[in-house]
Amino acid sequence: MKTLALVTAVAATGHDDDLVPLLDACADAGLHARAVAWDDPTVNWGRFDGALLRSPWDYTERLPEFLAWCEHVDRVTRLLNPLNVVRWNTDKHYLADLATVGISTVPTCFVEPDAEPMEALGTFLDEFNAAEFVVKPTVSAGARDTQRYFRDQQFVAGNHIGRLLEQERSVMLQPYLASVDQDGETALLYFGGRFSHAARKSAQLAPGEGARQAPMALGGIVATTATPAEQALAERILTATARLRQLEAPLAYARIDLLTGADGQPCLLELELTEPSLFFAQAPGSAARFAAVLAEQLTDATVRARMGPA
Incomplete structure (x- = not known):
């Protein structure tokens, strides 16, 4: 029986709605899965056949430490998703990489730490003429330290940007797309490169709401049907990611969060390849589909290891 660590964090205890369904599904798929905190120093990661990143949601506050841990785990077992994907995906500068190869993004x-906050904000507003906009750090989860502003709130927004820059954190400025309030976000879930299901998330940023501090803020999730245009974009995103990261096999999991752009077409908000919620509750059978992919990938990895290099 293959052994699998479902990697979580003490801070996520009681917040990961996917954990129990996945434990049950793994057992049904013939996997011995166990939830383990990533920073538990007593864990021998080499005793697992794989380590699946599920809810290590405090990594955004400890990114260098987390990536060093990922490097260690990658040396002694199979890290899912792969290390080079995790390094890339934990910082939202990846959006620029995808935009460069033709992916439609928000x-x-x-804005980098050496920038002047008000000057950078002014340049952004001049370029995009946004009535509302969003300030967020490039390393964040669950809308933490993210806030929505009106155009006449430039002073307050500038202070927000300045605080993040003073902490040596890069910042993202994005126009707030009005479609979000009506349509929300569409999350498309792929397991082993195959489409599993979709969920609709209600707007996460209310007008006048302060920046969140909880790293797992999420709500208003319902099942939905992805449109052909959304699926087509999601598949282009996965193809582009495989090319950019030189992947030889499909990713174990991917969540692709899309919004409706000003042109009425879907565009990428976030590509979640590290620790996304997978919304099993909204799609009966999805946990079993994921567990089957995990069992398949761990078995394939064992076979390749026994065969040795080609």
């Missing part, structure tokens, strides 16, 4: 301006 328009984004990146």
